[in-house]
Amino acid sequence: MSNAAKDRVRLWLRLLKVVRGLEQELRDTLRREHNTTLPRFDVMSALSRHPEGLKMSQLSGVLRVSNGNVTGIADRLSEEGLVQRIPVPGDRRAMMLRLTPQGAAEFALQAQAHEDWINEKLRxxxxxxxxxxxxxxxxxxAQTEEKENANAQ
Structure with a gap:
């Protein structure tokens, strides 16, 4: 293996170590301080950027996960009054999700705590x-995505 390749592998391993460590701490902090999970936080974050709401399929696309992953989280958030399901006119099978006022307020608290935590970790x-x-x-x-798109064609 060339020195350049070894340097790149070392960089990759360090990136993984840092990201995995920070992500695990974030998961623990969200659970401990907000009684929530990272996937729930991610769903609420995506919905906060789309106050008009997102169809379940759109939300899955934004989060890059399957509809099944989002459905379970959406069910629980809905039961807790943090999101509302809105039927999509003209499509009986489709549902749109939107943060409720309670959900928006809860997410604002979580987002501020998240920002403060990341700011402290990366001070x-x-x-x-x-x-x-x-x-x-x-x-x-972007470069990696271009290569993937070119290979897919």
């Missing part, structure tokens, strides 16, 4: 470094 990274790293990762993600 050693300057805003300039954060923007540069994010831009580099976004460029890498």
């Amino acid at each position: 050693g990274v300057s805003p300039e470094e954060a923007r540069a790293m994010a831009a580099r990762l976004q460029a890498f993600a």
Whole structure:
């Protein structure tokens, strides 16, 4: 293996270690401080960005998970009064999900706690470094997606 390849593998392993560690801490913090899970947080986050609501299929697409994964979470959030299901006119099988006022308020608390937690965890990274790293990762993600799309055709 070339030195460049070894350097890239080391980078990959460090990225994995950091992301997995932060994600596990985030899961534990959400459970402990908000009695919720990361998938529930993700669903509420997606719905908060779409106040008009999302069809279940759209929500699955935004989250890049199966409809089945979203359905169970949506059921529980609905039972708790955090989301409402709205029938889609003209499509008896389709449902739209929207945060309720209670859900929006609860998500606002969770989102602020999430932001504060991430800010604290990454306090050693300057805003300039954060923007540069994010831009580099976004460029890498776009490059990878282009290659995947080209291979799929």
